Amino acid sequence: MEEGNLTSPAMDGGKRVREFEELLKGYLKVKNVVAVNSGTSALHAGLLAAGIGHGDEVLLPSFTFVATANAVMATGARPVFVDILPTDYTADPIDIERKITDKTKAIIPVHLYGHPASMNQILEIREKHSLLVIEDACQSLGSSYFGRQTGSIGNMGCFSLYASKVLTAGEGGAISTDDDDLANNLRMIRNHGMVEGYDTRVLGLNMRLPEISAAIAKVQMQKLPRILELRRKNAKLLHQLLGAVNQRLSLKLPIEPNGLSYNWYLYTVTIYNKRDEIKKQLNNAGIGATIYYDPPVHMTPYYSTISDGIKLENTEMASKDVLSLPVHQSLTEVEIRFIANKVVEAMDN
Numbered sequence: 001m002e003e004g005n006l007t008s009p010a011m012d013g014g015k016r017v018r019e020f021e022e023l024l025k026g027y028l029k030v031k032n033v034v035a036v037n038s039g040t041s042a043l044h045a046g047l048l049a050a051g052i053g054h055g056d057e058v059l060l061p062s063f064t065f066v067a068t069a070n071a072v073m074a075t076g077a078r079p080v081f082v083d084i085l086p087t088d089y090t091a092d093p094i095d096i097e098r099k100i101t102d103k104t105k106a107i108i109p110v111h112l113y114g115h116p117a118s119m120n121q122i123l124e125i126r127e128k129h130s131l132l133v134i135e136d137a138c139q140s141l142g143s144s145y146f147g148r149q150t151g152s153i154g155n156m157g158c159f160s161l162y163a164s165k166v167l168t169a170g171e172g173g174a175i176s177t178d179d180d181d182l183a184n185n186l187r188m189i190r191n192h193g194m195v196e197g198y199d200t201r202v203l204g205l206n207m208r209l210p211e212i213s214a215a216i217a218k219v220q221m222q223k224l225p226r227i228l229e230l231r232r233k234n235a236k237l238l239h240q241l242l243g244a245v246n247q248r249l250s251l252k253l254p255i256e257p258n259g260l261s262y263n264w265y266l267y268t269v270t271i272y273n274k275r276d277e278i279k280k281q282l283n284n285a286g287i288g289a290t291i292y293y294d295p296p297v298h299m300t301p302y303y304s305t306i307s308d309g310i311k312l313e314n315t316e317m318a319s320k321d322v323l324s325l326p327v328h329q330s331l332t333e334v335e336i337r338f339i340a341n342k343v344v345e346a347m348d349n
């Protein structure tokens with residue numbers, strides 16, 4: 001506040017923005033990070049930077065926050081929804097390949113709940129069909145896939161700094177890429193396509209991250225390892241405590257496969273049969289158990305009018321069964337035990 005620079009219209013951004021970008025760049029081990037004002041802007045800018053627009057198709061899961069699809073719509077391209085794997089709720093590579101047409105330009109895998117999508121198979125499909133991969137890593141900062149940070153594996157990775165995220169600035173976002181040309185486009189796009197003064201060279205918008213938000217994000221970056229450690233500790237305890245109930249087969253707990261590391265943005269369980277009833281009981285006990293996402297995007301009123309009655313079996317099933325339990329870094333052991341006890345109690349009722 002004392003510096004007086006609340007934001008900067010320079011193509012490279014203000015001082016704090018550049019400092020935040022450097023920190024995230026180092027963390028992700030990528031060549032470029034471009035900070036923007038939301039995860040939605042990150043996705044929108046990424047698609048624009050790749051030249052995606054009218055007449056193009058983009059493949060993405062319907063089991064995601066609607067922003068992923070909205071960003072595609074905002075470019076004029078058509079979102080084509082793919083089904084998910086029932087194991088980790090991320091895009092099913094077989095369905096991705098099945099839905100490729102000669103109009104397909106890009107795939108947006110979403111690392112939902114912080115679970116890395118099947119990137120090896122998705123990269124193979126990218127090579128085979130000459131597509132782009134734009135990772136929606138809005139929920140997965142800190143998750144890794146065989147040693148690589150999610151968001152650093154495809155052509156671009158998009159992050160959100162929204163209030164609920166593992167790393168937050170209230171609102172904000174960022175795009176990572178090893179491609180210098182894309183990074184240059186992204187820097188123009190976040191600033192109305194301008195380079196020097198009012199010389200708009202490409203279509204862009206105001207997607208700038210304010211300096212105050214960048215200052216908050218910078219401090220949060222320093223806390224990130226500790227945040228991840230505490231979330232992991234909470235997830236581990238929940239897992240241990242819920243393990244006994246798990247054997248009843250009506251409750252499925254999230255499993256971190258070998259080689260993958262979750263950021264535990266969400267601890268999402270699957271409850272067969274009485275999910276809504278259990279959620280209600282947990283909410284009544286003051287526990288913020290939440291459903292992400294019901295309905296899935298293709299069944300929302302807006303998207304159901306444009307997605308041609310498409311049927312996505314695993315997605316539709318998951319939307320009826322998933323429940324995310326609190327795992328935030330600020331929760332105490334007593335609170336985690338309380339949550340686990342209430343889940344067991346609700347399952348027994």
Ligand SMILES: Cc1ncc(COP(=O)(O)O)c(C=O)c1O
Pocket residue numbers: 038039040041064065067068110136138139159160161162171172173
């Ligand atoms: C999977 C996913 N994609 C995109 C977004 C959009 O991010 P933002 O809310 O920062 O625009 C979010 C978060 O809200 C998200 O969870």
